[in-house]
Amino acid sequence: MKEIEPPAKDPPWLMRTYSGYASAAESNRLYRANLAKGQTGLSIAFDLPTQTGYDSDHILARGEVGKLGVPMRTREDMEALFDQIPVERMNTSMTINAPTAWVLALYLSLARQQGADLSQLRGTTQNDILKEYLSRGTYIFPPKASIRLAGEVIRYAFHHLPKWNPINICSYHLQESGAEPVQEVAFTLANAVCVLDAVRAAGDIPAQDFPQVVGRMAFFLNAGIRFIEEMCKVRVFSRMWDRICRERYGVSDPGLRRFRYGVQVNSLGLTERQPENNIARIIYEFLGVVLSKSARARSVQLPAWNEALGLPRKWDQQWSLRIQQILAHETDLLEYEDIFEGSAVIGRKEKLLEDAAQAELERILEMGGAVEALENGYLKRCLVESNARRIREIETGRRVVVGVNRFEEGEPSPLTAGLDASFLTVDDAVENEQIAILRAFRSRRDAGRVAGALDHLHRTLSSGGELMAASIACAEAGVTTGEWSDALRSVYGEYRAPTGVGGVAASDGAGEDMRAVIQRVRQVSDRLGRNLKLLIGKPGLDGHSNGAEQIAVKARDAGMEVVYEGIRLTPEQIAESALQEGVHVVGLSILSGSHLKLVPEVIRGLEERGLKTLPVVLGGIIPESDLTKMPQASIKRVFAPRDYHLNRIMHEIVDVVAAANGIDLSAVTP
Amino acid sequence: MNLRSAGIELDGILNAQKTAIAGALNLLENRRPAEEGLAAELIEALTRHARPDRHVIGITGPPGAGKSTLISRLVREYRSAGRRVGVLTVDPSSPRSGGALLGDRARIDYDPGDPGLFIRSMAAGPHLGGLAWRTRHCLSLFEAAYDRILIETTGVGQSETEIEKVADTVVYVVQPGSGDSLQFMKAGIMEIPHVLVVNKADRKNLALKSYHELQALAGAGRRADDGWIPQLILASALEGWGHEALAAALERHLDFLSSGRLNDLRRMHRVQWVYILFVERFGSYGVERLGGERRIYERLEEADMSNPLRALQELAEESKRISQKPGC
Numbered sequence: 001m002k003e004i005e006p007p008a009k010d011p012p013w014l015m016r017t018y019s020g021y022a023s024a025a026e027s028n029r030l031y032r033a034n035l036a037k038g039q040t041g042l043s044i045a046f047d048l049p050t051q052t053g054y055d056s057d058h059i060l061a062r063g064e065v066g067k068l069g070v071p072m073r074t075r076e077d078m079e080a081l082f083d084q085i086p087v088e089r090m091n092t093s094m095t096i097n098a099p100t101a102w103v104l105a106l107y108l109s110l111a112r113q114q115g116a117d118l119s120q121l122r123g124t125t126q127n128d129i130l131k132e133y134l135s136r137g138t139y140i141f142p143p144k145a146s147i148r149l150a151g152e153v154i155r156y157a158f159h160h161l162p163k164w165n166p167i168n169i170c171s172y173h174l175q176e177s178g179a180e181p182v183q184e185v186a187f188t189l190a191n192a193v194c195v196l197d198a199v200r201a202a203g204d205i206p207a208q209d210f211p212q213v214v215g216r217m218a219f220f221l222n223a224g225i226r227f228i229e230e231m232c233k234v235r236v237f238s239r240m241w242d243r244i245c246r247e248r249y250g251v252s253d254p255g256l257r258r259f260r261y262g263v264q265v266n267s268l269g270l271t272e273r274q275p276e277n278n279i280a281r282i283i284y285e286f287l288g289v290v291l292s293k294s295a296r297a298r299s300v301q302l303p304a305w306n307e308a309l310g311l312p313r314k315w316d317q318q319w320s321l322r323i324q325q326i327l328a329h330e331t332d333l334l335e336y337e338d339i340f341e342g343s344a345v346i347g348r349k350e351k352l353l354e355d356a357a358q359a360e361l362e363r364i365l366e367m368g369g370a371v372e373a374l375e376n377g378y379l380k381r382c383l384v385e386s387n388a389r390r391i392r393e394i395e396t397g398r399r400v401v402v403g404v405n406r407f408e409e410g411e412p413s414p415l416t417a418g419l420d421a422s423f424l425t426v427d428d429a430v431e432n433e434q435i436a437i438l439r440a441f442r443s444r445r446d447a448g449r450v451a452g453a454l455d456h457l458h459r460t461l462s463s464g465g466e467l468m469a470a471s472i473a474c475a476e477a478g479v480t481t482g483e484w485s486d487a488l489r490s491v492y493g494e495y496r497a498p499t500g501v502g503g504v505a506a507s508d509g510a511g512e513d514m515r516a517v518i519q520r521v522r523q524v525s526d527r528l529g530r531n532l533k534l535l536i537g538k539p540g541l542d543g544h545s546n547g548a549e550q551i552a553v554k555a556r557d558a559g560m561e562v563v564y565e566g567i568r569l570t571p572e573q574i575a576e577s578a579l580q581e582g583v584h585v586v587g588l589s590i591l592s593g594s595h596l597k598l599v600p601e602v603i604r605g606l607e608e609r610g611l612k613t614l615p616v617v618l619g620g621i622i623p624e625s626d627l628t629k630m631p632q633a634s635i636k637r638v639f640a641p642r643d644y645h646l647n648r649i650m651h652e653i654v655d656v657v658a659a660a661n662g663i664d665l666s667a668v669t670p
Numbered sequence: 671m672n673l674r675s676a677g678i679e680l681d682g683i684l685n686a687q688k689t690a691i692a693g694a695l696n697l698l699e700n701r702r703p704a705e706e707g708l709a710a711e712l713i714e715a716l717t718r719h720a721r722p723d724r725h726v727i728g729i730t731g732p733p734g735a736g737k738s739t740l741i742s743r744l745v746r747e748y749r750s751a752g753r754r755v756g757v758l759t760v761d762p763s764s765p766r767s768g769g770a771l772l773g774d775r776a777r778i779d780y781d782p783g784d785p786g787l788f789i790r791s792m793a794a795g796p797h798l799g800g801l802a803w804r805t806r807h808c809l810s811l812f813e814a815a816y817d818r819i820l821i822e823t824t825g826v827g828q829s830e831t832e833i834e835k836v837a838d839t840v841v842y843v844v845q846p847g848s849g850d851s852l853q854f855m856k857a858g859i860m861e862i863p864h865v866l867v868v869n870k871a872d873r874k875n876l877a878l879k880s881y882h883e884l885q886a887l888a889g890a891g892r893r894a895d896d897g898w899i900p901q902l903i904l905a906s907a908l909e910g911w912g913h914e915a916l917a918a919a920l921e922r923h924l925d926f927l928s929s930g931r932l933n934d935l936r937r938m939h940r941v942q943w944v945y946i947l948f949v950e951r952f953g954s955y956g957v958e959r960l961g962g963e964r965r966i967y968e969r970l971e972e973a974d975m976s977n978p979l980r981a982l983q984e985l986a987e988e989s990k991r992i993s994q995k996p997g998c
Contacts, residue, residue, distance in 0.1 A: 496776065499776055501771050501773070518767050518768075521769075522768065525768075528700075529700035529701050529705060530696065530699050530700055531768065531769075531770075552771060553771075556767070556770060557766075557767050557769060558769060559768045559769040560769050561772060561793045562769070562770065562771050562772060563772045563775060563791060564776065566776050572782050572783065573782040576688075579689065579692050580688065580691075580692060580788055580789055580790055581772070581775070581790060582692055609689060610689050
């Protein structure tokens, strides 16, 4: 029998794993191992101090160094990260936003050192600042300055890095913060328009070349579990982007109007309970962004099945990579044209999404655009509202989550046996080691050259000159991330984004249980003589504020008075607010894993202010074994992200306050 | 129970020690009847020690006008001049649950280690008028501890008339293009504030339009009650200008009051405070029983205002006597 010629296949998407931790050297070993296993690109995670422009020895960096990514302070860190990895042959994606120009400058100085041809460099800098204000939290400067900075990177790439994606506009984090598909499309496109309009208005790119700039715009999407709708969303994205390119920017070449996007499928929906089910969720979510050829992702990152539990190990990441490889190489998916071509069902769904998204986009543009809608709090308020709706649906069972609010009974999982020990944990010694490496570098470098480069950077900032060139000179001279960021802070100032919780409407259909909570809050308030007052604090650099926001809104709806000051507070600030506001309980939300450092510091601050007996509750991913290492007398409750029953959390807060004040509410226990 | 045994340290308060201030605020906000005697005693002591050079400034205006940002700037201005600053901010409460999100603190830029600055957020509760039920109680504390006291109202608009009865100086903040919010001033529902600020004046054209609208209003002449000519200020928090002019205008108004009716004004505010407390507790029926609003004001104008809660108590007792009279 004659062997059949295998059918022609489309090339698969880029397969990446978002990773980086501890140190540049450690991450380098991980990258080389992943490349050896067939991974085709790198996706670099930086730690929070790097993302927010602080050196590892800054006070706000405490507890965060090397935790969620690699610490990147100097050109030597970049050299260590890419040891034996030639950047010219790499496709490197960097999740960096506020200090994009700086980190790219470090990368370019390394590329020069390796003798690479800059015009051949491939990769992506995320460089998307608006979603940082809305959901991810690693912003530094005010919105208008930030948009200007993003534009600097785009203009530099246009002139020098023709194969680089200078910006990756993200809808990913908007979905994590609660965005529904219509909001995701509208907010993201409004963001892209805002950036492009600003670059065009700067006027230094000739009009005939502007389509090239438009053509380098890339997007980073999320894919949720409703995968048919998600696929329609992606197709709507493509169509609306094409229209914007044609009508707003006059791009005639269809190749430059392509909606180029990468995906990380949804981590938010991954559950802590029965975590093995997450593999199924990851696969279905993945289908949403690869099934339709005309709207297929160009790169895909899959989370690990156990991400809701802790930092995945190499084996966990390998499993997610294999899922992609099997779909690309074993199945027949890549042999077909778009399999949804002509489907009336899909067409109708798309029409619904598109009409609504277009209307929402126009509303934002009428407001004055994305920056205006950000500054006036509109975008954030919409997200907090949608997220409250989502959580309410899970709470009431209207939205099914298998193993969590339906089919909850299950066998003990062999995968999770002894999991606490099987996680990758970042050794606390890492922070001190990294500080030592940084300080050794500082003392070794040519101080005069550093001062000269920083001085030049300052002058460039005030004269509006070439920021990228000045930054590359800084990188080569030995300037650090903190020093570069401070120079920009001194010119642009810093920013605190709207928390979005103030204008959120009260939750609908309060229900019997909610009325019981309100009643108990009233009872305890009457006994206290003042309304139950709750301070919600987010210490450290962790910007993931969805949980804190939802608790704030819920507590307000439960009748409490809530003080919430947003993200990135020092322990001292939180303790001081607790004192000045006379609160009855403090809730701390920490998702970055730095609780061991930050929680004791807050509690010490409270004690110093005579608030030794003030009860504290925690929210976050806090392993049992860590609790014994914290001041247990003050910590009255710990809530995990899996505790989606917000009413129950409210009841427990009432219990905590009652107990701390010797109030007996037994007659009205729910 | 006396103040000391209740843990209230008057010396600490007068020295603006933050733990002492916080503890006293918790007492003053307490609504249990059992605490009232203590609160009355504290207010009387605080009144004796009110700082002679203090200035109580009310900041009002529609949501989004940038009141909190302006307060941040004023705080910095006052702190660098070495003045102690107390800030009271009021947010609306949900009528359904009674809960509130106290968001102003997040918008004020401050140094938590600053010993001469204290910020307290309050929920308005069911109280209308732009302030909280206990804002005045807390103000009496701040008057004994701080040189400059800033009160930010709920910012819900037309009903915010109460700040006039509390602050020495009222600042009204608008953002460019918000002409609607001026309607109630034009309609005479509210007296023209002492100082008008067009914030976010970096938006040049719109700001100019608002400026002219306000100028037409302010230029209508001196205020009927005190003859003060309202001041008009342009400011931009973004570009960092205008707040010095605002601080200067505020000082001018304080000087103007000091050489005139400041003491009468403050006494009048206390009379109004007692009246509002009375209405809050006994309602309009109670007012009628004592012969009506005017009669009560006449009585209070003769009363000792160093202890408003005692004056209230006296009114309450009289009300009780009348209601027990046969045939009433």
